[in-house]
């Protein structure tokens with residue numbers, strides 16, 4: 001492992017090459033996604049992948065899922081949580097992960113610097129890591145709309161390893177919102193309804209996907225099972241607890 005490689009200053013040409021393929025997608029009504037195909041160069045991305053795969057204390061906890069009855073089920077991927085000191089505890093489905101510190105994994109601090117540089121003004125203070133060991137590992141439809149991230153969270157997601165598909169779909173409208181639209185002229189109503197309501201991205205090795213604005217309020221996202229994805233993918237989602 002050669003981490004001083006990560007510290008080598010980058011020239012302007014290399015930086016331009018790195019942020020090549022920046023796309024910004026306006027989802028409408030104040031929601032936006034940005035996709036940078038190459039935040040981290042190819043070789044450096046493998047160095048990160050190997051480090052994370054080996055050194056992160058991955059766990060696959062069981063969580064409580066309640067339908068007609070409550071069941072203990074294994075999460076369909078490995079995870080780990082990192083947070084700055086003093087943040088409120090994070091929990092989901094009755095599971096509270098241990099919060100590691102940034103100092104536990106120094107290379108992640110380098111990655112955080114790169115993300116901050118790509119997103120001027122951002123100040124992430126927590127991180128959820130996911131490891132998908134093959135195409136059967138997945139994350140189902142959800143939104144990261146926990147109150148602790150505030151009403152318009154920016155979430156920056158870096159991927160390493162196997163390409164996987166990332167889907168976004170518009171949340172079903174609440175009946176109160178529908179009633180509001182009912183009161184509007186037909187032309188305006190049509191414009192809102194005809195807006196594209198599903199997007200698919202292939203998240204590449206070394207890429208950065210950012211969700212911002214009202215994306216967590218109005219949209220759901222998922223990384224579905226894929227029979228053909230045999231290799232491991234590691235994903236890091238940087239967040240700001242406010």
Ligand SMILES: O=C(O)CCC(=O)C(=O)O
Pocket residue numbers: 128130139144157166203221223235237
């Ligand atoms: O793996 C991904 O790209 C998404 C992960 C995710 O949505 C999450 O951790 O909340």
Ligand SMILES: [Fe+2]
Pocket residue numbers: 142143144221
């Ligand atoms: Fe998510």
